[in-house]
Amino acid sequence: MFVIVIHHYAYHSTFNWQVYNSQYTGALKVNLFLHFIGKLGVDIFVIIGAYFLCEKRFTFKRPINLILTTMFYSFGIWITLTYVLKVKLLIPLSWRDILLPFPLPSGYWFVYSYVIMLLAMPFLNIIIRALNRAQLIMLIMELIILWSFLVIGFIIFGGKPNTEINDLGFTQTTFFTLLYFIAAYIRKYSGNILNSKKYTAIGSLISLFLVVFCSYLANSQRTFNLILATFDTNGPLVILSSIFIFSFFRNCSLNSEIINYIANSMFGVYLIHEDSFIRPIIWRQLISSRLYEQSGINYLLAGLGYSLLVFIICIIIDIICRRLIFKRVIDNLTYHITKIFNKLEELILHKYS
Incomplete structure (x- = not known):
């Protein structure tokens, strides 16, 4: 989640990385690297969730809690900015825009995709159980090619x-x-390489070295755009790096109550700092990356510093607001709505089984 925040510093801030300017070559190369690690963070975030979900029983509680948490922050931020702080939003909305086609003021592409993955989870697990190792590899390779x-x-x-x-x-x-499917393969089969801390560490380091090397080669607009195209979430190097890095930490024996406690706020960090109305305030009004465009090192250090500050503030907000003040409300709503969906599921399965 931290590298995702850094990516948003690179993507949303005031430095004009879309137009290649040889005066800012250092900052542009760093920007390209930050694009990569942000997309890497997304893939790892999804793989972490899928790794545990692929062998769990489906329950409506997960998507419902995720949706309610998203609504909590989206409406909470919008109401606070509009009616409490009286901030003039860069994206004006009417109540019709907010309520239709579903009630949410802010847009979160990741949430939409992740909720659909959660709803598809029982059917994806049926496919995974039906395939042997070779068939699962074939499916993964076909989808990677496509x-x-x-x-x-x-x-x-x-x-x-x-x-x-x-x-x-x-x-x-x-x-x-x-x-x-990749996460399911890692969990079910892995093999000698992915089960080795040594090999996954080497794979991770080589992958990251290739990323740095590719970023260093970006000396023109065309080269920058070509490399950027391969640095998206579906880029081969992004997928490979995410597999090695995830597998390395899976092979490590980590047991920290502090890490687990903080990790519980990572989704909240995303919902807060990537809110459609908060995002321009953070990256364009409060923080200006253009101040550091003359130097690649300064641009990187500023990105790390500001991103860490945003990261910590969002964690504190999530702990106070969601986990201490409104946790019981969200949990109770999740419980009652889940009961309704469970009853509907039972009726449908009973009728058509």
Whole structure:
């Protein structure tokens, strides 16, 4: 989650990385690296969740709690900014915009994709249980070819008439199913390499070295754009790095109550700092990365410092607001809504079984 925050510093802030300027080569190369680690963070975040979900029984409690938590922050931030602090929002909204097609003031692409993955979880698990090791590998390789190599090829080369990347079935949502299958493979099979701390550490270091090397090669607009296209969540190097890094830490014996306590606020960190209305305030009004564009080192250090500050503040807000003040309310709503959905499920299964 911390590297995702750093990525948002690079992506949303005032430094104009979209236009290559040789005066800011150092900052542009660092920016490219920060793009990579942010996408890496997304893949690892999904793999962590999928690793545990792929062998669990489905319950409506997970998606319902996630949706309620998202609504809590989205409405809470919007109401606070609009009616309490009287802030003039850069994106004005009417109540009709907020309530339709579903009640949420802010947009979160990750939440949409993750909720759909949670709802698809029981069916994905049926597929995983039905496949042997070789078949699961074949499925993963086919999806990597379709949604990684071919999609990136379309982005880089383009120009093919009447052809879009989603013609191959690729969206951020469907891509999460690929990460789900990868996580299931790691959990069920792994093998000597992924089960070795030594090999996964070497794989992680080599992958990150390649990322630094590729970022260093970005000396023109074309090269920058080509490398950036491969640094998305579905990039081969991003997928490979996420597998090695996740597997390395899976092989480590870590047992920390502090880490576990803080980890419980990571989703809250995302919902707070990536809120559609908070985001421009943080990265464009309070923090200006353009002040550090002259030096790659200064740009990196500023990104680390500001991102750490945002990260810590969001953790504190989540602990106080969601986990201490409103936890009981959210848990009670989750419990009662889950009961309703469980009864509907029982009725449907009883009728058609």
